[in-house]
Amino acid sequence: MNTNTTQSLEKKQKIQWIKFDLRAYTMIAALVLIWILFTFLSGGSFIEPRNLSNLFNQMSVTSVLAVGMVLIIVAGHIDLSVGSLVGLTGGVAAILNSTYDWNAVVVFIVTIAFGALIGLWQGWWVAYRAVPAFIVTLGGMLIFRGLLLGISNSQTISGLSDGFKLVGTGYVPAGWGLLIGILAIGVFALLLVMKRVSRKKFGFDIEPMVLSLFKIVLVSIIVLTFVLAMNSYKGIPIPIFVVIFLAVIFTFIAKNTVYGRQIYAIGGNPEAARLSGINIKRRTVMLFVLGNTLAAIAGILLTARVGSATVNAGNMYELDAIAAAVIGGTSLLGGAGTISGAIIGALVMASLDNGMSLMSVETFWQYIVKGGILILAVWMDIYSRQRKNKG
DSSP states (O other), rough: OOOHHHHHHHHHHHHHOOOOHHHHHHHHHHHHHHHHHHHHTTTTTGGSSSHHHHHHHHHHHHHHHHHHHHHHHHHTTOOOOOHHHHHHHHHHIIIIIIIIIOHHHHHHHHHHHHHHHHHHHHHHHHHHHHHHHHHHHHHHHHHHHHHHHHHTOOOOBBOOOOHHHHHHHHHOOOOHHHHHHHHHHHHHHHHHHHHHHHHHHTTTOOHHHHHHHHHOOOOOOHHHHHHHHHHTTTTTTTHHEEEEEEEEHHHHHHSSHHHHHHHHHHHHHOHHHHHHTTTTTHHHHHHHHHHHHHHHHHHHHHHHHTSBBBTTTTTTTTHHHHHHHTTTOOOOTHHHHHOHHHHHHHHHHHHHHHHHTTTTHHHHHHHHHHHHHHHHHHHHHHHHHHHHHHH
């Protein structure tokens, strides 16, 4: 290999390390523009600590649902029942806590187990009875909404204990929030170093040290800015802390486990996945168990934040979750999508809601804007795939 060829390959390698994912970075750029626009239009009110705290609280339920929705869509399915499941599990939790006076912790465990059981039931229909997920979850949406109306007698259920409401309205103390932020930065840096050592050990290419340091500095700035902004109000809201915890766990599952890789393989090419020996039916059932368990957690968060369970709770949340996942880069064709992208998508949706509400924009405009952005996100998915195929 001559010198020119070697230099050409090295140059190509450097470009590859900093290659931009068009769609992912477009969403981040869009988020920054949205924040700048609303900050300017609201005279600075949008980025006040109190409003940012409300913004992150607002995105928590959609984010939890979107985390589960990403894996389901990646595998080539859809779940239209999560909104109704949020309402039903929230109603069950509220009845156990307020009517039967159950301890909040016991209520949370029973409610989450109830969500997992429903996921098992829905996943069984999809995997072992070959009923399309669209139909199973559409039926589930109606069944769960009907059950909620039945068990609540179409009445709002209030009178939750303080321990229950703390999950939706509490804050992590400032000192603990700062400590958790520093630990998160340390863990990120450690994982990055371990990845470099592992790749070097097995003879793979390693990204330039400058790029690794840049990533650590960038993550440190983002984490510390977030923690300090939240601490300047009341601290990190517990719901967003739950979102971060779940996002880390499910990112690990998606990227670092055999199960996660098999889900992407199933979504990318189901026939190839089957021929390679992957038990698609079991993986599909587990997908719905995980997705509906997260819906139950979202139901608890919403009920605790509102302080009661209503018959309209969770209405249309399934569309918000799907939109957040798609806007964040999850392909409706399956095989592609990330948890972090879905969180960004949920933040984009919540920022639009929050900003337009702050500007007193009429409701019909809010629907039009959100719908337009969803169409744009899907078009970008199609465009980027066409571009990739041509490349």
